[in-house]
Amino acid sequence: MEYVIEMLNIRKEFPGIVANDNVTLQVKKGEIHALLGENGAGKSTLMSVLFGMYQPEAGVIKVDGEEVKMTNPNVANALGIGMVHQHFKLVDVFTVTENIILGMEPTKGIYLDTKQAAKRIKALSDQYGLSVDPDALIKDISVGMQQRVEILKMLYRNADILIFDEPTAVLTPQEIDELMNIMQRLKAEGKSIVLITHKLKEIKAVADRCTVLRKGKYIDTVDVGKTPEEEMARLMVGREVNFKVYKDESKAQDVVLKISNLNVLDNRKLSAVKNLNLEVKAGEIFSIAGIDGNGQKELVEAITGLRPVTSGKIEINGHDITQLSVRKKTESGIGHIPEDRHKHGLVLDYTLGENMILQSYYQSPFSNKGLLNKEAMNAYTERLIQEFDVRSGQGAITSVRSMSGGNQQKSIIAREVDRSPSLLIASQPTRGLDVGAIEYIHKRLIEERDKGKAVLLVSFELDEILNVSDRVGVIYEGSIIDVDRTSNTDENKLGLLMAGSVKGEVRHG
């Protein structure tokens, strides 16, 4: 059996954590090999070891059967290994060609010879069906196209082994389909691919074999064709996973959040939320479904006080809070799991403890006469760590930056839920998370509902909305155009409403 890459018994430690513990990955020539694991399972570390960004404490790396020492990324590149990063490394104001040749510019005398390069890029693009225009500026092309430029960059450098790091996180469903086709095409042309992901659907769609990691340990390598999704999920999480969320019928009570005729502007001072009306009741999960950019972000920011309201009224439990400050709104009983956890939700260079008291640092017991009580802060944090199963290397004094995305999100949820707000707003709470964490977060949201809290869930994932919520409102161009019980609707109906192709109606009940 011929393997293009073999990583045998790799061990990599960081202070307080074993990121890779005796991990083995063997990739055959011409296959698409998925690397599956939850956030923090050690996928990225393993790939960084392969690229020579980290030196392993133990283990052997072989390329084409020969043992190699990966001392830095250039060694990996020279051996024909290329990586398509999750966050693209492209210069916005350069053309596709200029980006691809960056670092190895072909010259004619003292002049750049971009023409020759552009020709070769065009040829490569045609060969693999990428349809990339070599002369387009990066800032003018779509995210999906930018990703193909990253792929071309690797092909241009004669990479035979391509590593895709969570490539679909930034793509639309259509772009994902296209990427899957491209990967098949690359495979057909003899390239080997490692696909890092935690999305089982994608693995099922393209991968041949799949290696599963869990908590830094090697679990198994399975044949994708012969292994059902449920089995892979079980291997990844270490227990049975419920794709279907179990919940009782909601016992909705009084209206907690009432929004009437709300108008909000976006950053360009254009109308983003238009005459929006909305009611969320205690004991229910109300979802807002819609395509990104239809005013969801502005709506949430207006409710939480991060964005001024042009006109209209927002009430919580009958009190008008429209013009209150962020702090006053928080105090009036709003919890907010923000869409962008790095931008709004966390101070990454603060410790976990300091982040846990982000909205309550000025209150007892965390402060007394303007002095911070770090003992109280750390004790409180340790309790939340236990209760919400937040995993961090050093407990309350861990720097949040060093934690995995899933655990960062869990820590925000712990903080917001524990303040016990009467309205919990969750904006894309599971974006970029793995099944285990998603399942956990859904369970927590339903628990809050069952405690009689009102939950407002904003999501782009229809699966999530249909699974979790009791009622769903469709937002289109800044207005709620349809409200219905989740049990009365389905993916199809919602999809058409979200696209604005059918008229909706607001049903109460």
Place this chain on the structure above:
Amino acid sequence: MAKLKSPIAKNSRQDKLIPFLSVILGFAVGALIMLVSGFNSFAAYTRLLEGAGLFGNVRRLGGTLLNMTPLILTGLSVAFGMRTGLFNIGASGQMLMGGFGAVAVGILFELPKVIHLPLAVVTALILGALWGMVPGILKSKFNVHEVVVTIMMNWIAVWTVYYFVPLYIRGAFDTESATIRSTASLRTEWLSDLFNGSPVNLGLFIAIAAAIAVWWILEKTTFGYELKAVGLNKDAAKYAGIHVDRNIIFSMMISGALAGLAGATFYLGFTNNIKIGELPMLGFDGIAVALLGMNTPLGVVLSAFLFGFMNAGKGFMQAATGVPNELVQVIMAVIIFFSAATMLIRRWMNHLSKRKEKTQKNLEKGGAQ
């Protein structure tokens, strides 16, 4: 020390070593230069330390303390800004305005020392804070970058002093003010006696107290928690309900007040008057002090001490060994270079520690055989 962590520090234990390594490298490069140009570097360094009073000459030690006093304060000023997300390069102007106010009070009023001196010092603090407040307001209300405004404020300070000194507090010449009354001076007999007539003064205690106060604000108070949150992530601070705009203004005011105090210690404790048309470079040196001190109060005091003793001892070194005192500037520049190039040093340290591990493993293997 564990609590004084820098916001930049990721691998904090290793990063704390970097300033010390930079200093060693700086002196090594200095030694190399002397070796190449035919000087005895050992003798020169010995004289440098001797000149700084580190071998027991109290008068010279007083010179070191005198030199480090304003540097602690300008270093704290810059460090405080950095910790709260602001780059205050206007410490010079804030220091000059503070010094101007202090000198004016020292000349124009006739009061008993217990009132006169504190009044002059507080005036310096307030004027420095006001000078810092302007960029703070402009940043928070109109999003004008503080680097631009603070550097402009430096020149406004220079010309303000240029205009007012000859007009109201003129001394023997148009180019400088009169001398402050002794009741406003930071010098005291007991301190001068203790250091054998050195002009070291009470400013040193102001500086140390300021360092403790800054540490206390940043690490112990909710106010410091807010300021740092704003500095590290403005959006998250807003989300937490913290008044971002107000905190930017406060933190520029505190930064300015610290620089203003530097002005008080310099003009009330050392020069005793103020000259026109001169921007004190100590404000810019504060950037280097803060950088080397990793923006922590203790680090600032230590690096101010380093710069202070090198400045104090360089004259003696030149006189005794003929090594030009500009060498000290070279060494300082190298130190700053290495402490700014932290990535470089980090890589070296990783390399070294790995080599050490390897040899250790080899040794263990050898032992087992």
